Amino acid sequence: MAIFGKLRWISRSFTSLPANPLRICVVGSGPAGFYTAEKILKAHKGVEVDIVDRLPTPFGLVRSGVAPDHPETKIVINQFSRVSQNDRCSFIGNVSVGSSVSLPELRQMYNALLAYGAESDRALGIPGEELGGVYAAREFVWWYNGHPDCRNLAPDLTSTDTAVILGQGNVALDAARILLRPTVELARTDITSHALDALEESSIRKVYLVGRRGPVQAACTAKELREVLGIKDVSIHVKQADLVTTPADEVEMKNNRIRRRVYELISKAASSGPSPPLPGQRELHFVFFRKPDRFLESDDRSGHVAGVHLEETTLEGDDLGKRIAVGTGIFDDISCGLVLKSIGYKSVAIDSLPFDHYKGIVPNVGGRVLSDSTGDLPQYETGLYVCGWLKRGPTGIIATNLYCAEETVASISEDIGKGVLTSNSSKPGREGLLQLLDSRNIRVVQFDDWEKIDAEEKELGNLKNKPREKLATWEELLQVASE
Structure with missing residues (x-):
């Protein structure tokens, strides 16, 4: 990633934040991820949220799961786009947790982490x-x-x-x-x-x-x-x-x-x-x-x-x-x-993340990830939360993720109130993540890069009297994002 890109991210990140914002990383840019990010940003003014996704395109199953003849369902993308354009929120695409960056590395960089998704069967x-x-x-x-x-x-x-x-x-x-x-x-x-x-x-x-x-x-x-x-x-x-x-x-x-x-x-x-x-x-x-x-x-x-x-x-x-x-x-x-x-x-387990293979979920109570559920009192992984299908299993409609996110954000807010989650100057957040990815030659796709893809797809679609003509290969998507 170019140094200019880094400077652009950093200047945007800190224009309206306290010196040590609470840094939260959302893994997965589907409905659960965006609803969670939106509610955290509204509830806490001193929080910075980064939404990481392995794809160069945001919106998860709204883009790749909703049927093409259901355009009304996809209108929620407008709401999610406004979340991405918040000064305290950033989309970091083309980054795979596990290969691009590990879960332990993310936990060193962020105060809280949320993981989502079900990409298997x-x-x-x-x-x-x-x-x-x-x-x-x-x-x-x-x-x-x-x-x-x-x-x-x-x-x-x-x-x-x-x-x-x-x-x-x-x-x-x-x-x-x-x-x-x-x-x-x-x-x-x-x-x-x-x-x-x-x-x-x-x-x-x-x-x-x-x-x-x-x-x-x-x-x-x-x-x-x-x-x-x-x-x-x-x-x-x-x-x-x-x-x-x-x-x-x-x-x-x-x-x-x-x-x-x-x-x-x-x-x-x-x-x-x-x-x-x-x-x-x-x-x-x-x-x-x-x-x-x-x-x-x-x-x-x-x-x-x-x-x-x-x-x-x-x-x-x-x-x-x-x-x-x-x-x-x-x-x-x-x-x-x-x-x-x-x-x-079926959700896929991530290294270092507790996982119930039978249920296909991360063990949790109200979104708080359990490290040990065998004793009389549940033991939680501090700063680790889940929402969406990884929390409850692959059930429900898009709106179901809204209520699911509310419950998880309520748990996060409660932990902030109790001092379980506090701002920490040792957590580099976005700046640290971008530096790490740059050192590994990972091409990061930002939200304005996605907007180039979006514009190109709409222009191609207009030529065929369609809402958009999707770019459907990794090469096409990354090439247009880089232009």
């Missing part, structure tokens, strides 16, 4: 999971949204007419909608050109959404469900037997308005759709009470998936909200050439 652990054509839904979403890690995913959409999506949450519905929605409509969104080109050539005509439980327990929201049910010229298929409810289902719907609404929407779609489908019509099949047992390998394409072997399930358990799907020993198959596993994101 849960595994099913069943035979055939390694076959070609089997992808995590996260990879597919990142591919069509322009995440640089998945630019070269290149899923084969032309060798099969059938895709199976395992899961019935919002991400699964997003993937189904992208596969089935007319590309003339997608062309007006910020979907990447490489994905749009592949979808225009796609042979996919049938999509199966497979869930372990029933329509009452489907994990999607009514809004997402209405959108996928409303796709033009798509025939909806649901087995009538799957719509039969039990007394336990009725109690569950009585206690949960969202579940009742989802069930009603599925039931209505099942009764109103044409049967059989019209010629050339695409099909969306909701398959309930099935769990994957193994993936079937193609006889014609060695090493490639040809179908999913499913086991029928039934729900067991006394807790209505947590009844589990248990296999019945009855099996059937769905032939397909593409499988997307939408069974949940």
Whole structure:
């Protein structure tokens, strides 16, 4: 990083701060990170916040996870941009905690540290999971949204007419909608050109959404469900037997308005759709009470998936909200050439950070990281906090991170009030981090560098009558950021 860049950061950092500000580092620039930074800055005038991200682009899943045909959800980027433009806040992109800088090094430089994120996937652990054509839904979403890690995913959409999506949450519905929605409509969104080109050539005509439980327990929201049910010229298929409810289902719907609404929407779609489908019509099949047992390998394409072997399930358990799907020993198959596993994101452990591998979270109470939870009194890691998916697991919508951040910031504020966190002249914060990264030849991307990327993408998009044309490779992003 150039010396000029350092001087620019430092002069900006200290214009309105006390001599020894409380220095906080936020790892991850997704919704949880930005909401936390915003609330800390509002609550404490003598605090400096640096938001570090391994990508050269901010906003996390708002940029790489929100579907391209959901522009209204992305409006929150304007709010996050205002946070970045605060004189006491800085975005430090293209910095990976673990390889660029270690967690112990960050803790030496900052009074408090927050970590976020879930950038891996849960595994099913069943035979055939390694076959070609089997992808995590996260990879597919990142591919069509322009995440640089998945630019070269290149899923084969032309060798099969059938895709199976395992899961019935919002991400699964997003993937189904992208596969089935007319590309003339997608062309007006910020979907990447490489994905749009592949979808225009796609042979996919049938999509199966497979869930372990029933329509009452489907994990999607009514809004997402209405959108996928409303796709033009798509025939909806649901087995009538799957719509039969039990007394336990009725109690569950009585206690949960969202579940009742989802069930009603599925039931209505099942009764109103044409049967059989019209010629050339695409099909969306909701398959309930099935769990994957193994993936079937193609006889014609060695090493490639040809179908999913499913086991029928039934729900067991006394807790209505947590009844589990248990296999019945009855099996059937769905032939397909593409499988997307939408069974949940998984957080990745960082060296020196306590981690619960079973739950996929950092052990914490109210956001305070636990160093030891075995005794009568919890032992905390001083100055170490978590928020977002690393705190609670990969659940909720974007707004969920707002309430999650409020709880963590309340813990930080309480610790400041008790003197657990105090300004410390030995903590170099941003200046120390930038010097360390410079010594390691790490190219830092600042927020005004991101604004160059943003402007370039919008200009390219304008040429194609799109909101933006995303730069989707590391090389492109860093080149434009450096101009």
